[in-house]
Amino acid sequence: MHPIVDPVPTAPQMREYVAEFVDRVNARARLPLDYSVKSLRVVDRVVDGLRRGRAGRARPVETLFGLGAYAGEVIVRRAGGFWVDLGAEQRELFGQPVAVRMPDGRSWNPIGKVAKRFDYGAEESVALLYLQLHGRRRAGGPTHPGGPARPPGPPR
Template sequence: MSTVDERIPCAGEMRSWAAAFVARVTARNRLPLDYSVASLRVVDFLVDGLRKGGADRERPRETLFGLGAYVGEVLVRRAGAVWVDFDADQRAYFGQPVGVRMPDGRVWNPVGKVHNRFEAGGPEESLQTFYLMLHGRARRTAA
């Protein structure tokens, strides 16, 4: 698999990208990344750890992208979203090539949201809160 530095995956590759990322980070650590809404607190914690470690944005870029792919996959599995390739206007607006489309048609940028958490920190950038406040979620929860 390519690294983020070499090539950004398209929407059709994001599920496998997220799964490979989870396999990599949980192989060494007992992180509860189980695609549950509660696991988004773990993502908040991990991003905060990167920030507190004094990392600049370039060094953890692949990790941040992997965490964003994971957050997007939680939206796919739990909120009824689907991965989409952004069009040129969306890429310019979000600064990312891929995101998710919710059942109501709204598009969201989970990779960008992880980058926001890294850069700004604080409870207002919580990924778990992002999910809980998210408009357009499906009423049911998918397994």
């Protein structure tokens, strides 16, 4: 696994980590990162800009992690997902310590998706990832402020 950020946030720490990341980014660039589904297109554009400017520079690992965490938080807030810490085998598969799990039980890797966008370009769209989520709420539908605090319980 690649070094990500230090310290690596756990699932319960992701919301705070993302809020701090957005504050830092907005202090420098005033990006419209408002936790909307539409803002995922901004993430794609920012990653594309980083990609174009990388000639001879190291991969901006911390920024990519932050953008991926932001994308994950959008999924949590808008699609009903929740952050989960990954076990050793899943960490190896995802290349990340955390993922977003949807109510249908599927886990998604928005942090890895941002890294792929950086490595491979437009074919790896963060905005399109949202559209691929099964069981997501509609973007204009009701949302719970901040998304669920923990995984949903068993069906009734």
